[in-house]
Amino acid sequence: MKTVLLTGASSGIGLAVGLRLSEDGYDVYGIGRTFDESLTYPVNFHQFSCDITDTKQLNATLQEIRTQIGTPSPDILIHSAGIGLYGLQESLQTEDLQMLLRTNLEAPILITTEFLGFMKQRKSGHIIFLSSVTAKKSNTYGCAYGATKAGLLSFANSLFDEARKNNIKVTTLLPDMTQTNLYRNADFTADETACLFPDDIADTISYILSCGDHLNITELTIQPQKHRIRKK
Ligand SMILES: NC(=O)c1ccc[n+]([C@@H]2O[C@H](COP(=O)([O-])OP(=O)(O)OC[C@H]3O[C@@H](n4cnc5c(N)ncnc54)[C@H](OP(=O)(O)O)[C@@H]3O)[C@@H](O)[C@H]2O)c1
Numbered sequence: 001m002k003t004v005l006l007t008g009a010s011s012g013i014g015l016a017v018g019l020r021l022s023e024d025g026y027d028v029y030g031i032g033r034t035f036d037e038s039l040t041y042p043v044n045f046h047q048f049s050c051d052i053t054d055t056k057q058l059n060a061t062l063q064e065i066r067t068q069i070g071t072p073s074p075d076i077l078i079h080s081a082g083i084g085l086y087g088l089q090e091s092l093q094t095e096d097l098q099m100l101l102r103t104n105l106e107a108p109i110l111i112t113t114e115f116l117g118f119m120k121q122r123k124s125g126h127i128i129f130l131s132s133v134t135a136k137k138s139n140t141y142g143c144a145y146g147a148t149k150a151g152l153l154s155f156a157n158s159l160f161d162e163a164r165k166n167n168i169k170v171t172t173l174l175p176d177m178t179q180t181n182l183y184r185n186a187d188f189t190a191d192e193t194a195c196l197f198p199d200d201i202a203d204t205i206s207y208i209l210s211c212g213d214h215l216n217i218t219e220l221t222i223q224p225q226k227h228r229i230r231k232k
Helices: 012-023 055-069 094-122 143-166 198-210
Strands: 003-007 027-032 045-049 076-079 125-130 168-175 188-190 219-222 229-231
Touching: 003 012, 003 055, 003 094, 012 027, 012 045, 012 198, 027 055, 045 055, 055 094, 076 094, 094 125, 094 143, 094 168, 125 143, 125 198, 143 168, 168 198, 198 219
Parallel strands: 003 027, 003 076, 027 045, 076 125, 125 168, 168 219
Antiparallel strands: 188 229
């Protein structure tokens, strides 16, 4: 059974991906801070509570996952954990900006680095990053958020060039507005008649993982056919 380490597994896109991949037969090791205890998780979807911005806690969790899967690295790494931060740039608090940078950019880079050496040695692995359409456009009221997503895309594209000879696949997804809790602190939300849903992203990842070994989907933009946001 192939193993998947998935961050952001407790909610939104990550939760949908975890459920789909466990249905597909993967052994999923999901990280989040707070898991909904009223949910019944499949037996092959394991939950680990951890704040990925706390490096000590993160390292202990990664070690625990290594022990449980019995190898130094999972087969697949999916980075879905992320937070949003919206508003005029000068109105944003330093602590919130630091949290944004650490969650959206630092943690996925550190987690990838932890496993990359072994993946290269083993000559197999697939790393998937949840970037965003914001990576490629101007983001007024979301300058720093967009910068973290552009940073992730840049990191992933360079990583693919560095690691492709070691048979490592690297994929970046750039979804548009998806109905999740990401916008909890924004003054707008997704309009459910014109947005994506977490299952759309889960379907996409399930498909990407089913592709032949000879190809890599490097970058994929996913947009709803119609696009509308709603003021709260
Ligand atoms: N929703 C969209 O429109 C959209 C569009 C493009 C890209 N994305 C990207 O998709 C990814 C998933 O977001 P989502 O929409 O599914 O939002 P979400 O429902 O808010 O989920 C975010 C996930 O990240 C986890 N997380 C956040 N901070 C964490 C931390 N410090 N330590 C551990 N886990 C942490 C959350 O865990 P807890 O809840 O347990 O804290 C949760 O599982 C993000 O990277 C986001 O930028 C979203």
